[in-house]
Amino acid sequence: MFDDKLQEECGVFGIYTNRESQVDTARMAYYGLFSLQHRGQESAGIAVNNSGTILYRKEMGMVNEIFDDVILDYLKGHSAIGHVRYSTSGDSLAENAQPLVIKYTKGHMALAHNGNLTNAKRLRAELEAQGTIFQTTTDSEVIAALLSRARIRHRNIEESLEEVMGVIRGAYALLVMTPKKLIAARDPLGMRPLVMGIKDGNYVFSSESCAFDTLGVKLVRDVEPGEIIIIDENGMRSMHVEGASKRSALCVFEYIYFARPDSVIExxxxxxxxxxxxxxxxxxxxxxxxxxxxxxxxxxxxxxxxxxxxxxxxxxxxxxxxxxxxxxxxxxxxxxxxxxxxxxxxxxxxxxxxxxxxxxxxxxxxxxxxxxxxxxxxxxxxxxxxxxxxxxxxxxxxxxxxxxxxxxxxxxxxxxxxxxxxxxxxxxxxxxxxxxxxxxxxxxxxxxxxxxxxxxxxxxxxxxxxxxx
Missing domain, CATH: 3.40.50.2020 (Rossmann fold)
Known part of the structure; x- marks a missing residue:
């Protein structure tokens, strides 16, 4: 490691627009990730929701190395999520690039995750014993597997996510995109940052507010610890998981080193x-x-x-x-x-x-x-x-x-x-x-x-x- 520093894992960005909007969500995600490039330089990816079909591109490399006008023109949709990643040695693999895009019984889903689970090894072993096959070495895929299983038991994706958040332990800021919704969630201790903004009535999420400044997005507030925010054609609503807000533990190194100095966190x-x-x-x-x-x-x-x-x-x-x-x-x-x-x-x-x-x-x-x-x-x-x-x-x-x-x-x-x-x-x-x-x-x-x-x-x-x- 050159810098001899603690290294951040990744950054996430997401946008949901009304279907009449002329906003180019893929390009919004591109510039948002460009602003978050300091949080991860090993891989990047963008997934968009095109009338229920999830299109995506993710590769190893920097944001401007992976995406060009041809790719961004292909990625058309009314919502998008993106991810930039830093990993530890040995895990810098193409298959670990995000967003993760999976197909399960209820359709397609894309997930972008910043953080780390402290019980991922045990959960992965339990899931594998039950027949789950993993394609990556990330704990993000553990979250996706749990979420797809929980979805069978619940009416909607947010109730499924609430169940999963009661099982996983550690730090996470999550963006989940389905054919109808964009969901943002933060762990009950708020260890990883996640902010929400609005531009022309469209909802935007980012690991840091510096991405909003680039795009002219108004910072509304931080996603609260343990909060799940749901955006769909009916607007925004939120819910909190049990045990949230009893205590908090935002990583203090966001202020010392990780975040850009022009960002506002909490x-x-x-x-x-x-x-x-x-x-x-x-x-x-x-x-x-x-x-x-x-x-x-x-x-x-x-x-x-x-x-x-x-x-x-x-x-x-x-x-x-x-x-x-x-x-x-x-x-x-x-x-x-x-x-x-x-x-x-x-x-x-x-x-x-x-x-x-x-x-x-x-x-x-x-x-x-x-x-x-x-x-x-x-x-x-x-x-x-x-x-x-x-x-x-x-x-x-x-x-x-x-x-x-x-x-x-x-x-x-x-x-x-x-x-x-x-x-x-x-x-x-x-x-x-x-x-x-x-x-x-x-x-x-x-x-x-x-x-x-x-x-x-x-x-x-x-x-x-x-x-x-």
């Missing part, structure tokens, strides 16, 4: 949260220095806040190569170091002879942090003081974020001073958990901070099931 702009984290870092870990530099891109807002709070000037000290993706792979140490140089290059005139405060969002393994610190020293920095806008990451995530095993998390096995020595920094300071939560206080939900504390909000059944399965 009423809080991501940029504002990151800026405040920088302010908190300046108060908790002051230092005498000449310049503040943020590591692109998620460290820039925190660097702004640190600069203003400390009075130390901020400068763009790195040139970022935009053509190197988040998942650039290096099979050996030499190529890993080359990868850092390919993606980031310090601007010598800014750092030479300076005491530098380097702001980044997290340290996972520590390897990339060490390389970046060394890049600054090679460019002439006399001191490099590292400030991190998240607390030390000590525990693996099981809810849709790709993390190393705990033994490979540097903060799980080393003190802060040992980490400082490992990354060759003159000083190292992490934001406290209390200050981090204070930066996000405007958000309506409580947060999952299990990667810092080990206090998981959901029981972990499949401990090997980190990241996307």
């Amino acid at each position: 009423g809080l702009e991501v940029y504002k949260a990151r800026y405040r984290a920088g302010e908190a870092l300046a108060k908790e870990h002051p230092v005498e220095a000449d310049v503040v530099i943020g590591v692109p891109d998620s460290g820039l807002a925190a660097a702004h806040g640190y600069s203003v709070a400390s009075g130390i000037p901020q400068a763009g000290g790195f040139m970022k190569n935009r053509y190197v993706g988040r998942t650039f792979i290096q099979p050996n140490q030499v190529q890993r170091e080359l990868g850092v140089h390919l993606k980031l290059n310090p601007i010598r005139s800014i750092v030479e002879g300076k005491r530098v405060v380097m702001i980044d969002d997290s340290i996972v393994r520590g390897t990339t942090s060490r390389h970046i610190v060394n890049l600054l020293r090679e460019a002439g920095a006399t001191e490099v003081h590292v400030r991190i806008s998240s607390p030390p990451v000590k525990y693996s995530c099981y809810f849709g974020i790709d993390t190393p095993e705990r033994k490979n998390l540097v903060a799980s096995n080393h003190s802060i001073d040992e980490i400082r020595e490992m990354i060759c920094a003159d000083s190292l300071g992490y934001i406290s958990r209390e200050s981090l939560l204070e930066t996000c206080k405007e958000a309506k939900l409580q947060f999952c901070t299990a990667c810092f504390s080990g206090d998981y909000p959901v029981k972990i059944e499949d401990e090997e099931a980190r990241g996307c399965q």
Whole structure:
């Protein structure tokens, strides 16, 4: 993993229009997914409902590599859902691309899922024992299989989904498209984000509101934890599963790293949260220095806040190569170091002879942090003081974020001073958990901070099931 960061699993987008609408749903989904590309770069797909027939295209690659005008002209329909995916190593397979499109006794259905189930292994084994044949290795297909079975027992798809949500455990934001409906759902703890908007009377859903800004969609609200929203020819209605809203656990890393800074999640702009984290870092870990530099891109807002709070000037000290993706792979140490140089290059005139405060969002393994610190020293920095806008990451995530095993998390096995020595920094300071939560206080939900504390909000059944399965 090039970035040595926690990696997001995927993003979802959906739109339902009235049948008289002239909206090109496939192109809306295309631009929506383009705005969510940061959430997943390994595969992408779009499915549309064309008068009851589901047409789709999904492949490995980036959104603009998969879709062109010919394909988008073919994908005609009054509703559409789309998906961009990031997966763990070994699961980056074409058959795992989404949306999943299945045919069952009640017709066709398409499903797009962001998140990870903590009981998927057991559920898959039970379904296989009952004769279910799986075509992918994703837990998303477990949801689809449960949903198709439940549909036989219920009057409609939303009641079936309510039953399934009572069985599955973990994090999920779901979009389900049938010949007559578009359904959005969020797990009872609201661990993964999902927002709803409206444009010209048409309903739109997205993992992040930045996609709405691109398309001129008005953000209405977040889908609530445990809520199922149904859109059909009669309009919108919603229902809540039992146990929803008793507590919440939105992944706090949405504000630290995953989401785009221009997105609004649970009423809080991501940029504002990151800026405040920088302010908190300046108060908790002051230092005498000449310049503040943020590591692109998620460290820039925190660097702004640190600069203003400390009075130390901020400068763009790195040139970022935009053509190197988040998942650039290096099979050996030499190529890993080359990868850092390919993606980031310090601007010598800014750092030479300076005491530098380097702001980044997290340290996972520590390897990339060490390389970046060394890049600054090679460019002439006399001191490099590292400030991190998240607390030390000590525990693996099981809810849709790709993390190393705990033994490979540097903060799980080393003190802060040992980490400082490992990354060759003159000083190292992490934001406290209390200050981090204070930066996000405007958000309506409580947060999952299990990667810092080990206090998981959901029981972990499949401990090997980190990241996307």
